[in-house]
Amino acid sequence: MTGRQDQLRQEQAAVDLRYQRLDTLRAQARERLATVRRTGPSGSPQNRSERDAFATLYEDRVAQLDAVEDRLCFGRLDLRDRSDLYIGRIGLTDAEHTSLLTDWRAPAARAFYSATSARPDGVVRRRHLLTRGRAVTGIEDEVLDLDLLGDHAVDPSALAGEGALLAAMAAGRTGRMGDIVATIQAEQDAVIRGDLAGALVVQGGPGTGKTAVALHRAAYLLYTHRRALERSGVLVLGPSRVFLRYIDQVLPSLGETGVVTATVADLLPGVTVRATDRDDVAEIKGRPVMADVVARAVRRRQRVPAAPVAVRVDGREVVVRPRDVREAIGRARRTGRPHNLARVTFVRDMLSRLAAQWVDQLGHSVPDEDRAAVIEDLRTTREIRIALNLAWMPLTPQRLVGEVLAKPHVLAEVAPELDARERALLHRPVDSPWTESDVPLLDEAAELLGEDDQAERAQADADARRRQEELDYARQVLRSSGVGQGMVSAEVLAERFAHSGPVLTTAERAAADRTWTYGHVVVDEAQELSPMAWRMVVRRCPTRSMTIVGDTAQSVRGTGRTWDEALDPVLRGSWRLAELTVNYRTPASVAQAARAVATAAGVHVGTTTSARDVPDALRTRSVGPDELHGALVREVRRAVERLDEGAGRVAVIGPAGQVEGLRAALADDDVGRLLRPEGEGTTLDARVSVLDPRAAKGLEFDVVVLVEPLEILAGSPGDLYVAMTRPTQALRVLATGGLPEGLS
Numbered sequence: 234m235t236g237r238q239d240q241l242r243q244e245q246a247a248v249d250l251r252y253q254r255l256d257t258l259r260a261q262a263r264e265r266l267a268t269v270r271r272t273g274p275s276g277s278p279q280n281r282s283e284r285d286a287f288a289t290l291y292e293d294r295v296a297q298l299d300a301v302e303d304r305l306c307f308g309r310l311d312l313r314d315r316s317d318l319y320i321g322r323i324g325l326t327d328a329e330h331t332s333l334l335t336d337w338r339a340p341a342a343r344a345f346y347s348a349t350s351a352r353p354d355g356v357v358r359r360r361h362l363l364t365r366g367r368a369v370t371g372i373e374d375e376v377l378d379l380d381l382l383g384d385h386a387v388d389p390s391a392l393a394g395e396g397a398l399l400a401a402m403a404a405g406r407t408g409r410m411g412d413i414v415a416t417i418q419a420e421q422d423a424v425i426r427g428d429l430a431g432a433l434v435v436q437g438g439p440g441t442g443k444t445a446v447a448l449h450r451a452a453y454l455l456y457t458h459r460r461a462l463e464r465s466g467v468l469v470l471g472p473s474r475v476f477l478r479y480i481d482q483v484l485p486s487l488g489e490t491g492v493v494t495a496t497v498a499d500l501l502p503g504v505t506v507r508a509t510d511r512d513d514v515a516e517i518k519g520r521p522v523m524a525d526v527v528a529r530a531v532r533r534r535q536r537v538p539a540a541p542v543a544v545r546v547d548g549r550e551v552v553v554r555p556r557d558v559r560e561a562i563g564r565a566r567r568t569g570r571p572h573n574l575a576r577v578t579f580v581r582d583m584l585s586r587l588a589a590q591w592v593d594q595l596g597h598s599v600p601d602e603d604r605a606a607v608i609e610d611l612r613t614t615r616e617i618r619i620a621l622n623l624a625w626m627p628l629t630p631q632r633l634v635g636e637v638l639a640k641p642h643v644l645a646e647v648a649p650e651l652d653a654r655e656r657a658l659l660h661r662p663v664d665s666p667w668t669e670s671d672v673p674l675l676d677e678a679a680e681l682l683g684e685d686d687q688a689e690r691a692q693a694d695a696d697a698r699r700r701q702e703e704l705d706y707a708r709q710v711l712r713s714s715g716v717g718q719g720m721v722s723a724e725v726l727a728e729r730f731a732h733s734g735p736v737l738t739t740a741e742r743a744a745a746d747r748t749w750t751y752g753h754v755v756v757d758e759a760q761e762l763s764p765m766a767w768r769m770v771v772r773r774c775p776t777r778s779m780t781i782v783g784d785t786a787q788s789v790r791g792t793g794r795t796w797d798e799a800l801d802p803v804l805r806g807s808w809r810l811a812e813l814t815v816n817y818r819t820p821a822s823v824a825q826a827a828r829a830v831a832t833a834a835g836v837h838v839g840t841t842t843s844a845r846d847v848p849d850a851l852r853t854r855s856v857g858p859d860e861l862h863g864a865l866v867r868e869v870r871r872a873v874e875r876l877d878e879g880a881g882r883v884a885v886i887g888p889a890g891q892v893e894g895l896r897a898a899l900a901d902d903d904v905g906r907l908l909r910p911e912g913e914g915t916t917l918d919a920r921v922s923v924l925d926p927r928a929a930k931g932l933e934f935d936v937v938v939l940v941e942p943l944e945i946l947a948g949s950p951g952d953l954y955v956a957m958t959r960p961t962q963a964l965r966v967l968a969t970g971g972l973p974e975g976l977s
């Protein structure tokens with residue numbers, strides 16, 4: 234045992250050294266920040282913006298160094314050449330630039346995740362360091378090359394397999410997702426370090442770490458391709474705002490703060506979603522044919538009048554003739570520009586034709602400047618404006634889509650592919666609130682309508698020239714300031730110099746701009762995106778550099794589309810598939826029951842193995858209707874009792890229509906106090922939550938009490954599969970109306 238104690242002491246010293254260095258760097262960054270701030274508000278605008286840029290730089294650095302405090306150093310590799318390498322959240326060097334800690338994302342750290350005894354990659358021993366705060370509490374070794382172990386002193390009793398992983402899985406949930414940087418498994422590592430280019434689809438059953446892997450991949454790509462990605466930005470799309478809050482600490486804990494997170498509905502600035510569509514309505518709005526419907530609705534507002542319109546201007550008559558309008562529309566369409574921009578061509582053409590009519594009546598030709606005056610007179614004549622607007626109306630997306638959905642005759646005209654029942658489902662009053670499935674329709678419309686951006690483009694050209702000058706300057710500054718590589722690029726520093734006002738981050742600029750295109754997009758719960766939503770996402774990532782993670786079996790549509798069906802229309806077969814096969818969340822017996830229920834309901838679930846089982850993880854109970862609420866309260870009380878002090882979450886998941894009733898039943902009991910977050914926080918921070926399966930998507934809890942599974946199944950088998958696979962410790966089922974096949 235002394236050997237082991239010695240090793241613990243040795244590792245404690247190694248870890249202490251790394252924390253000392255972290256403290257020194259923090260103190261330095263704080264000192265530099267204070268110095269920059271002390272320089273006060275004087276100086277030229279150039280000096281001021283430079284000072285602001287450095288202030289932001291040091292603030293970021295301090296925030297980054299603070300965020301890596303927990304488990305700063307979690308691993309060690311002993312290599313064949315007898316050197317060793319400590320692996321941690323960030324890279325650290327000492328004052329002499331000797332490496333102290335290797336960033337988990339660096340190429341040299343890869344073996345920590347991927348080496349096996351069959352392919353040791355030069356690694357003799359992999360050591361996991363278990364820490365609490367700054368104290369080393371345990372070490373776990375895997376010897377990968379026994380022959381070469383030689384005089385590396387290893388206590389054979391310390392040869393542990395997946396203790397760190399099992400400890401991570403068994404820990405009480407906190408309501409926020411944590412990072413998995415210390416225990417990433419080989420199949421996950423292969424996905425995280427996959428190439429930046431192209432679309433990578435990651436299919437995996439519940440709890441296989443898809444979300445975790447997608448976020449670690451975002452951090453890895455930013456580290457490895459910082460220059461390419463920092464300015465264009467990385468976008469992470471999640472299914473709901475609650476989910477985005479659930480994951481919001483993962484990237485900062487990996488030292489990355491600049492990633493944009495959003496739901497699909499957030500991608501269209503200026504539109505706020507205030508209502509939800511029924512599934513059948515959402516399904517229709519998401520069909521690919523809706524792109525044609527929107528396009529037809531736009532063309533419908535480019536129309537030839539049935540009869541000529543005569544207008545008197547300055548004592549002479551001009552006629553807006555159907556034939557002229559038809560030709561002018563044809564010419565404007567041939568420009569290929571969006572509706573509101575092509576309208577300029579249309580109006581110019583029509584005014585020129587009308588001016589010719591007017592001038593012809595004079596019986597002699599006129600000089601150019603007089604002709605321009607005639608055109609101006611025509612343009613400002615009210616009747617002509619009305620006639621031209623009727624032929625080619627300037628439009629907003631909201632007006633166009635609102636009209637299509639509110640006017641049955643318009644919908645019938647532009648959507649002949651839909652039958653009368655489907656059109657009736659889409660119909661709704663004008664000025665109804667927007668829903669999530671309206672957003673891709675509005676975005677499609679915005680794309681086809683366009684805005685007049687001439688002034689903006691001229692400005693952009695001027696900006697580009699100025700930026701080049703600032704970039705050259707920023708490169709010089711970086712060379713002389715000694716700031717570490719990988720922390721900020723010259724491009725971003727230049728960007729900061731350019732703003733003497735408040736500095737806008739990539740995230741802020743991207744969020745405000747519908748036409749922003751990202752360097753990489755991560756889509757989580759991707760099985761839920763409709764074909765129309767996919768069009769919207771791909772528009773924001775023309776390079777198609779994407780990470781798409783999801784599980785077709787968890788789709789709300791239950792039997793679900795395949796990835797080919799979902800992605801081929803937008804990615805045209807150009808994507809690669811990776812699979813994750815080990816479930817790190819759900820105990821084996823619960824996962825097995827969930828699979829049996831899904832399979833009996835006709836959902837195709839892939840093969841997934843659970844990393845562990847937990848005794849007594851699954852229990853089902855049938856109760857009478859009058860007993861349901863009483864039984865629920867008892868079950869939740871028991872669940873709360875098994876939670877750790879401070880950590881641990883319980884969820885009651887029931888049919889959407891019963892959520893309020895279930896919450897009320899708990900609120901009447903003492904346990905109801907746990908429905909509220911402790912201190913300041915959101916519902917995610919409450920020890921007990923009551924949710925429907927859709928709201929539970931992507932989340933996890935220690936214990937789930939599942940109420941009325943048959944009713945959930947009747948709504949959607951995918952929903953039941955999601956609900957059953959949320960717990961990390963135990964699933965309790967309460968049913969009044971019998972149990973679904975596979976669970977009974």
Ligand SMILES: Nc1ncnc2c1ncn2[C@@H]1O[C@H](COP(=O)(O)OP(=O)(O)OP(=O)(O)O)[C@@H](O)[C@H]1O
Nearest residue numbers: 401413416417418439440441442443444445817931
């Ligand atoms: N290598 C790992 N080490 C430790 N924990 C892990 C590892 N991989 C996954 N986990 C944990 O397993 C749980 C499930 O991960 P995650 O939510 O990413 O799975 P998922 O595939 O997105 O699940 P679902 O599809 O059901 O939403 C999380 O608590 C995550 O931290």
